[in-house]
Amino acid sequence: MKNYKYIALFLLSLGVISCDVNNELDAIPAEAVENVALNTNGLDFSKYVSVGASFTAGYTDGAMFIAAQENSFPNILAGIFGTEFKQPLMNDNIGGLVYGGAAVQPPRFYFDGAGPARLSATPTTELTAVLSGPFNNFGAPGAKSFHLGVPGYGQLNPYFGRMASSPTATVLGDALAQNPTFFTLSEIGGNDVLGYALSGGSGVDRSPNTAENLNPANYGGNDITNPNVFAQVFSDMVTALTANGAKGVVANVPYITDLANFITIPYNPIPMDAATAGAVSSAYAQYNGGIQQAFAYLVAVTPMTQEMADAEIAKRTISFTAGQNAVVIMDEDLTDLTAINPGLISMRQTTSDDLLVLASSAIIGTLADPSNPASVNGVGVPLADQWALTPQEQASIRTATDAYNTTIATVAASNPNVALVDFKGVLTEASTGIMFDNYTMTTSLVTGGLVSLDGVHLTARGYALMANKILASIDVEFGSNFTTATNGLAKAGDYPTNYSPLLR
Known part of the structure; x- marks a missing residue:
C-alpha cells in the first residue's frame, strides 16, 4: 500500500510541476514568398x-x-x-x-x-x-x-x-x-x-x-x-x-x-464458366473446320503459301475457355472467303492489339435477337465494324x-x-x-x-x-x-x- 501512496504523490507532483511550465512556443514566422511580377514582353492580349x-x-x-x-x-x-x-x-x-x-x-x-x-x-x-x-x-x-x-x-x-x-x-x-x-x-x-x-x-x-x-x-x-x-x-x-x-x-x-x-474496355471482357465456354466453342466447330478447308483450297489454287494460310487460320479460329474471353468481331481486312462458302464471314476474336470503343460496353453481351438466347453480341453474333479498331x-x-x-x-x-x-x-x-x-x-x-x-x-x-x-x-x-x-x-x-x- 505504501508503494501506491508514493506513486500517487509522484504523479501529483508531476501535475503540479507541469502547471508551472510555459508550454507555449514562439510562433515560427512564415517564410516570405517573393512576388514575381508578370512580364509579357510586349505581347498584346487586348483582343x-x-x-x-x-x-x-x-x-x-x-x-x-x-x-x-x-x-x-x-x-x-x-x-x-x-x-x-x-x-x-x-x-x-x-x-x-x-x-x-x-x-x-x-x-x-x-x-x-x-x-x-x-x-x-x-x-x-x-x-x-x-x-x-x-x-x-x-x-x-x-x-x-x-x-x-x-x-x-x-x-x-x-x-x-x-x-x-x-x-x-x-x-x-x-x-x-x-x-x-x-x-x-x-x-x-x-x-x-x-x-x-x-x-x-x-x-x-x-x-x-x-x-x-x-x-x-x-x-x-x-x-x-x-x-x-x-x-x-x-x-x-x-x-x-x-x-x-x-x-x-x-x-x-x-x-x-x-x-x-x-x-477502357478490355479486349477480353466476356466471363464464362467451363461448361458455357465448351458449348460455345462446340457451336463454332463447323465454322472453324470450314475455315481450314477454305484455306486448303486457296493454297492449292492460288499463290497463297501454307505459312500465310496457317497464320490466318490461327487468327480466325474461334474458341472460348473458362475465364475472361475475347469478343468476336467483324474484320474487313481478313481474306474474303464467302465466294468459297457464304457462311465463312470475315470474323475473328479480338486480341490485345485491338481497341474496343467505349460505346461497345452497351452492346457486348446483349442479345441481337431478343427471342434467340444464342444471339449474344460479341459471342454468337460478331460485333460490327463500328465497335472496334483493328491494328x-x-x-x-x-x-x-x-x-x-x-x-x-x-x-x-x-x-x-x-x-x-x-x-x-x-x-x-x-x-x-x-x-x-x-x-x-x-x-x-x-x-x-x-x-x-x-x-x-x-x-x-x-x-x-x-x-x-x-x-x-x-x-x-x-x-x-x-x-x-x-x-x-x-x-x-x-x-x-x-x-x-x-x-x-
Missing part, C-alpha cells in the same frame, strides 16, 4: 480570340454547358491575360440542345457511382436561337479542319450557328472580324481522325492522293481527312490569323487512340496524325509570330501519369482526372493543365514569364474533375 473545335469550346462530359464553358482553356487563359472574353454560353448546366422543345442532343454525363450516366433532365438550349456577339471563343464542337472556312457552316453545326454573325458566315471569318491581337488555334486535325476512330474505322481513309480524296466535298462524316487537304487549310488559317501582326499559339494533335474512350485502322489514324503534326510543326517553325504547344506529348505522358501541382493525372476514365466522362474531352482540371502548357509555350517563344510569375499559371485545385448531378 484574344480562340479558334478550334470542342476542346476550345470547353466541351466536357459529353456536352456543352455553362460551367464547362467557363472552365474552357481559352477562358482560363483570358483570365490570366486580364482581357475581356465573351463566349456563346448555353442556357443551363444540363447540356444538350432542343429543337422546337424536343431534345436533339442529350444532357451531360455525371458519375453515378458505377460509371458515366446521362442526367435525367431536359435541355433548355434552343439550337435555332442566335446569340448576340461579337464573341472571342470560336470553338465549334465537331468541326474538322476544312469546316472552319465553309460559308454557312452554322447551318450544319448548331453550336456555331448560335454565334454566327450571319447565315453565310465562316468560323474563321468571324474570328478574323474581331481583329485579334493574339490567338490560339487548337486541336485542328483532331476531328479529322476522331470520327473515323469513334466509328471503329467504319469511315474511309482519304489519305491516298487521288482526285476524289483531295476534294472534301466527297467525304463522309467519319472519313479521315487527306493530309494535303489539311496542310493547305491549316497553312491558310495561320497566314490569315497572323496577317495583321497578331501573335498566337498553335497546338499539335495527340494520338486520340490513347484517350479513355479507346483504352490496321489504328495505323491509319496514326499515319494521318503524324502527317498533320508535320504540317503544324513546319508552319509554326516558319512563322515568328507563332508558338507551338506539344499536346501530343502531354497526352503520351499522361498515359502513365503527368503531374499537375500535387495531382498525378492519367487518361483513365473516371479516376484519371484528365479525361472527362465521355472518354474523349478533358475535365476542367485537364483544360487548366492545357492552359498552362500554352502559357509555357508562350514563354519559350515570346520571352514572357507566365511560368515563373506570381499567379501566372492556373492552379489544379481550383478546377474540378467532375460536376455534381445537382448542378443544373
Whole structure:
C-alpha cells in the first residue's frame, strides 16, 4: 500500500510541476514568398480570340454547358491575360440542345457511382436561337479542319450557328472580324481522325492522293481527312490569323487512340464458366473446320503459301475457355472467303492489339435477337465494324496524325509570330501519369482526372493543365514569364474533375 501512496504523490507532483511550465512556443514566422511580377514582353492580349473545335469550346462530359464553358482553356487563359472574353454560353448546366422543345442532343454525363450516366433532365438550349456577339471563343464542337472556312457552316453545326454573325458566315471569318491581337488555334486535325476512330474505322481513309480524296466535298462524316487537304487549310488559317501582326499559339494533335474512350474496355471482357465456354466453342466447330478447308483450297489454287494460310487460320479460329474471353468481331481486312462458302464471314476474336470503343460496353453481351438466347453480341453474333479498331485502322489514324503534326510543326517553325504547344506529348505522358501541382493525372476514365466522362474531352482540371502548357509555350517563344510569375499559371485545385448531378 505504501508503494501506491508514493506513486500517487509522484504523479501529483508531476501535475503540479507541469502547471508551472510555459508550454507555449514562439510562433515560427512564415517564410516570405517573393512576388514575381508578370512580364509579357510586349505581347498584346487586348483582343484574344480562340479558334478550334470542342476542346476550345470547353466541351466536357459529353456536352456543352455553362460551367464547362467557363472552365474552357481559352477562358482560363483570358483570365490570366486580364482581357475581356465573351463566349456563346448555353442556357443551363444540363447540356444538350432542343429543337422546337424536343431534345436533339442529350444532357451531360455525371458519375453515378458505377460509371458515366446521362442526367435525367431536359435541355433548355434552343439550337435555332442566335446569340448576340461579337464573341472571342470560336470553338465549334465537331468541326474538322476544312469546316472552319465553309460559308454557312452554322447551318450544319448548331453550336456555331448560335454565334454566327450571319447565315453565310465562316468560323474563321468571324474570328478574323474581331481583329485579334493574339490567338490560339487548337486541336485542328483532331476531328479529322476522331470520327473515323469513334466509328471503329467504319469511315474511309482519304489519305491516298487521288482526285476524289483531295476534294472534301466527297467525304463522309467519319472519313479521315487527306493530309494535303489539311496542310493547305491549316497553312491558310495561320497566314490569315497572323496577317495583321497578331501573335498566337498553335497546338499539335495527340494520338486520340490513347484517350479513355479507346483504352477502357478490355479486349477480353466476356466471363464464362467451363461448361458455357465448351458449348460455345462446340457451336463454332463447323465454322472453324470450314475455315481450314477454305484455306486448303486457296493454297492449292492460288499463290497463297501454307505459312500465310496457317497464320490466318490461327487468327480466325474461334474458341472460348473458362475465364475472361475475347469478343468476336467483324474484320474487313481478313481474306474474303464467302465466294468459297457464304457462311465463312470475315470474323475473328479480338486480341490485345485491338481497341474496343467505349460505346461497345452497351452492346457486348446483349442479345441481337431478343427471342434467340444464342444471339449474344460479341459471342454468337460478331460485333460490327463500328465497335472496334483493328491494328490496321489504328495505323491509319496514326499515319494521318503524324502527317498533320508535320504540317503544324513546319508552319509554326516558319512563322515568328507563332508558338507551338506539344499536346501530343502531354497526352503520351499522361498515359502513365503527368503531374499537375500535387495531382498525378492519367487518361483513365473516371479516376484519371484528365479525361472527362465521355472518354474523349478533358475535365476542367485537364483544360487548366492545357492552359498552362500554352502559357509555357508562350514563354519559350515570346520571352514572357507566365511560368515563373506570381499567379501566372492556373492552379489544379481550383478546377474540378467532375460536376455534381445537382448542378443544373
